[in-house]
Amino acid sequence: MKLYSTNNKTAEVSFQEAVFNSLPQDKGLYMPHEILRLPDDFLENLNQFDLPEIAFRVADNLLQGVIPSEDLRTIINDAINFPAPVVQLTEDKYVLELFHGPSLAFKDFGARFMSRIMAYFLREGEKELNVLVATSGDTGGAVALGFLGVPNTLVTILYPKGKVSEIQELQLTTNGQNIRAIEIDGTFDDCQALVKQAFVDAELNEKFRLTSANSINIARLIPQTFYYFNAVAQLKRAGKTDVVFSVPSGNFGNIGAGLLAWKMGLPVKHFIAATNANDTVPTFLNGGIYQPKTSVATISNAMDVGNPSNWARIMDVFKEDQNEITKLVSGYSFNDVQTADAIRQVYSMYNYVVCPHTAIAYLALEVWQKQHPQQENTGVFLATAHPCKFPDVFTDEIAAEIEIPKQVLELMDKPKKADSLGIDYASFKAYLLAEAGTSI
Numbered sequence: 001m002k003l004y005s006t007n008n009k010t011a012e013v014s015f016q017e018a019v020f021n022s023l024p025q026d027k028g029l030y031m032p033h034e035i036l037r038l039p040d041d042f043l044e045n046l047n048q049f050d051l052p053e054i055a056f057r058v059a060d061n062l063l064q065g066v067i068p069s070e071d072l073r074t075i076i077n078d079a080i081n082f083p084a085p086v087v088q089l090t091e092d093k094y095v096l097e098l099f100h101g102p103s104l105a106f107k108d109f110g111a112r113f114m115s116r117i118m119a120y121f122l123r124e125g126e127k128e129l130n131v132l133v134a135t136s137g138d139t140g141g142a143v144a145l146g147f148l149g150v151p152n153t154l155v156t157i158l159y160p161k162g163k164v165s166e167i168q169e170l171q172l173t174t175n176g177q178n179i180r181a182i183e184i185d186g187t188f189d190d191c192q193a194l195v196k197q198a199f200v201d202a203e204l205n206e207k208f209r210l211t212s213a214n215s216i217n218i219a220r221l222i223p224q225t226f227y228y229f230n231a232v233a234q235l236k237r238a239g240k241t242d243v244v245f246s247v248p249s250g251n252f253g254n255i256g257a258g259l260l261a262w263k264m265g266l267p268v269k270h271f272i273a274a275t276n277a278n279d280t281v282p283t284f285l286n287g288g289i290y291q292p293k294t295s296v297a298t299i300s301n302a303m304d305v306g307n308p309s310n311w312a313r314i315m316d317v318f319k320e321d322q323n324e325i326t327k328l329v330s331g332y333s334f335n336d337v338q339t340a341d342a343i344r345q346v347y348s349m350y351n352y353v354v355c356p357h358t359a360i361a362y363l364a365l366e367v368w369q370k371q372h373p374q375q376e377n378t379g380v381f382l383a384t385a386h387p388c389k390f391p392d393v394f395t396d397e398i399a400a401e402i403e404i405p406k407q408v409l410e411l412m413d414k415p416k417k418a419d420s421l422g423i424d425y426a427s428f429k430a431y432l433l434a435e436a437g438t439s440i
């Protein structure tokens with residue numbers, strides 16, 4: 001498998017290089033030169049396979065032998081060790097629950113697979129891999145729990161003090177081992193600025209092997225294709241076809257993976273890109289121009305992105321052709337009032353609690369299905385996080401219905417540990433240097 005940069009199609013880098021670099025120097029995004037269609041006998045008989053087998057076949061088809069089969073199976077079985085069930089709400093509405101991993105969000109798929117791929121490529125005796133992550137909540141938890149106990153890695157997570165939910169903070173601060181958390185007396189942007197400066201610091205780069213575990217890493221995208229195939233497999237077993245996926249979108253990695261799956265032959269009818277008020281992509285899909293904006297804050301804050309970082313990949317899949325993409329993908333955006341209403345509606349109609357991000361995907365599916373009444377379709381909206389991660393958005397009545405999963409209950413008994421720093425770079429750098437060599 002060789003990859004190019006979306007800004008330089010003639011580039012050829014190895015999978016290993018693309019994983020450790022995350023981002024090409026030219027600021028494009030890595031894409032595989034060949035995205036081969038899966039064999040027909042696999043695509044036609046998806047219903048006969050379970051998630052681990054689907055994951056292996058899909059990954060192997062994409063990686064084309066970069067990782068020997070046996071090792072790839074081990075990586076996948078270790079990384080994807082939780083289910084992704086499709087739950088029926090009505091005759092033509094299903095929810096794909098992607099929140100059964102350790103951090104209770106779909107980002108577990110990407111983070112767990114990427115961490116194990118990185119560990120696999122780290123040769124014995126090589127310099128420890130130093131992962132620096134700034135988080136507003138969700139990414140940090142997935143990365144922390146994804147790398148927890150992974151040999152030869154040390155993860156440093158920066159989060160804004162007092163600005164993450166209680167459960168998110170537990171996921172960041174109770175790990176120990178190779179994970180350390182720093183609460184920064186500032187905003188998420190301050191955290192991100194510190195991490196960015198560290199990456200361009202010559203002295204730190206000399207001392208450490210730094211990596212960002214960035215959400216645009218190709219190794220995070222690949223495992224997100226697995227659950228699209230697995231959802232179609234489950235629906236086929238239930239006698240359902242003509243699947244339409246509605247995907248709550250921020251940086252467009254999740255739906256980007258769906259489109260990669262389509263390219264590999266996923267039997268799917270349509271995709272819906274559902275956003276909050278940050279509507280850069282829906283505006284474009286509805287015939288407007290693509291105009292990145294500054295993000296606005298919403299109650300579905302993991303999707304507050306005005307300039308989606310994976311968009312270049314999606315345009316690349318469709319060879320920059322706006323007509324081609326709009327045939328397969330529709331876009332809708334919703335505001336906070338609509339989102340809160342949808343949470344109440346889903347609860348009262350189906351006795352099912354959705355997180356605010358999931359609520360937006362539900363709304364978009366509703367609208368699309370109403371606009372296409374004559375079409376046979378099986379609507380599936382993706383539930384990207386467990387509602388307990390966003391306790392502030394629910395009414396008391398709904399909040400009382402949310403069951404806290406055991407992954408979280410277990411964390412509550414563990415001691416919390418976070419170091420505290422201000423927003424000045426000198427202290428952060430001194431912290432990193434002082435801790436050098438004292439890690440496990």
Ligand SMILES: *Cc1c(COP(=O)(O)O)cnc(C)c1O
Pocket residue numbers: 105106107138139248249250251252253254255302303357358384385
């Ligand atoms: C990250 C995230 C999203 C957005 O996913 P993208 O891949 O960035 O589009 C949606 N919902 C939740 C809960 C998230 O954490």
